[in-house]
Amino acid sequence: MGLTAALIQMTSGDNPATNLEMARRYLQQAAAQGATLALTPEVTNCVSTSNANQNRVLQTEAEDITLAGLREEARALGIWVLIGSLALKTRDADGRFANRSFLIDPDGAIRARYDKIHMFDVQVSPSETYRESAGFRPGTKAVVAQTPLAAFGLSICYDLRFAHLYRSLAKAGAVVLTVPAAFSPITGAAHWETLLRARAIETGCFVLAPAQTGRHPASDGQRVRSTHGHSLAVAPWGEVLLDMGTVPGVGLVNLDLARVVEARDRVPALFHDRDFALPDESP
Numbered sequence: 439m440g441l442t443a444a445l446i447q448m449t450s451g452d453n454p455a456t457n458l459e460m461a462r463r464y465l466q467q468a469a470a471q472g473a474t475l476a477l478t479p480e481v482t483n484c485v486s487t488s489n490a491n492q493n494r495v496l497q498t499e500a501e502d503i504t505l506a507g508l509r510e511e512a513r514a515l516g517i518w519v520l521i522g523s524l525a526l527k528t529r530d531a532d533g534r535f536a537n538r539s540f541l542i543d544p545d546g547a548i549r550a551r552y553d554k555i556h557m558f559d560v561q562v563s564p565s566e567t568y569r570e571s572a573g574f575r576p577g578t579k580a581v582v583a584q585t586p587l588a589a590f591g592l593s594i595c596y597d598l599r600f601a602h603l604y605r606s607l608a609k610a611g612a613v614v615l616t617v618p619a620a621f622s623p624i625t626g627a628a629h630w631e632t633l634l635r636a637r638a639i640e641t642g643c644f645v646l647a648p649a650q651t652g653r654h655p656a657s658d659g660q661r662v663r664s665t666h667g668h669s670l671a672v673a674p675w676g677e678v679l680l681d682m683g684t685v686p687g688v689g690l691v692n693l694d695l696a697r698v699v700e701a702r703d704r705v706p707a708l709f710h711d712r713d714f715a716l717p718d719e720s721p
């Protein structure tokens with residue numbers, strides 16, 4: 439029961455057509471190297487700090503060129519593709535976008551969709567504040583995708599900090615957790631690897647985390663955004679199998695799915711939950 443996965447590390451800019459060309463090339467390299475599954479980062483189609491630019495270049499799911507192009511590429515190459523996420527227009531009255539992950543099969547069909555649940559509304563330093571919920575509407579539904587390769591538990595970026603989501607995914611049958619990201623450099627250096635390894639150890643799952651990296655090109659006048667990189671693959675026992683550093687590219691990793699059962703047999707903590715009373719509010 440083996441699975442060869444390719445993590446794709448990218449520096450997406452704010453022009454979806456350029457990002458799509460880059461993603462296509464990486465998928466072709468992944469397939470040529472023997473990958474049966476390739477995974478792209480969060481907001482593969484557009485990293486932008488300008489709401490005006492997003493309103494101009496983003497499209498609905500039905501019109502999105504990145505979704506159509508990568509479905510076509512999956513079919514041409516005969517591989518599975520996890521599109522980490524796409525920023526997409528919705529029909530919501532408030533005009534907010536969706537931050538949506540897609541699992542595509544080798545026929546190019548969409549096998550699962552997941553909308554990011556937890557919004558990154560965080561001041562990471564005195565000069566750096568994110569308010570994701572101003573532009574994006576949160577999802578409300580956890581997703582496990584059953585496939586002939588494996589059962590995948592989907593998540594996105596800031597979701598990583600909510601351990602109970604991953605526990606729920608693993609209990610619902612997931613053996614591979616996907617965490618595409620565009621992590622901030624400050625929190626990335628402090629928390630990224632530790633959190634990913636913790637989620638793997640707690641659940642006895644493989645964790646695949648394709649990431650955005652570097653300084654993202656932006657049209658004139660926009661704030662340039664940087665991301666942490668370090669796309670990571672972690673085994674169910676917690677070892678880091680692959681760390682891609684900060685250079686864009688394709689990283690291959692072999693997953694021996696028997697190691698999920700092995701890790702859970704050694705430490706069955708996933709199956710040792712107990713009910714408990716919450717602490718009293720009174721002192």
Ligand SMILES: O=C(O)CNC(=O)[C@H](CS)NC(=O)CCC(=O)C(=O)O
Pocket residue numbers: 480481484485486525537557558568569570595596597599620621622625626
């Ligand atoms: O805004 C976009 O274009 C797409 N969304 C993102 O990049 C999101 C929200 S700003 N980034 C994160 O969730 C980083 C989380 C993080 O860094 C942490 O948890 O420490």
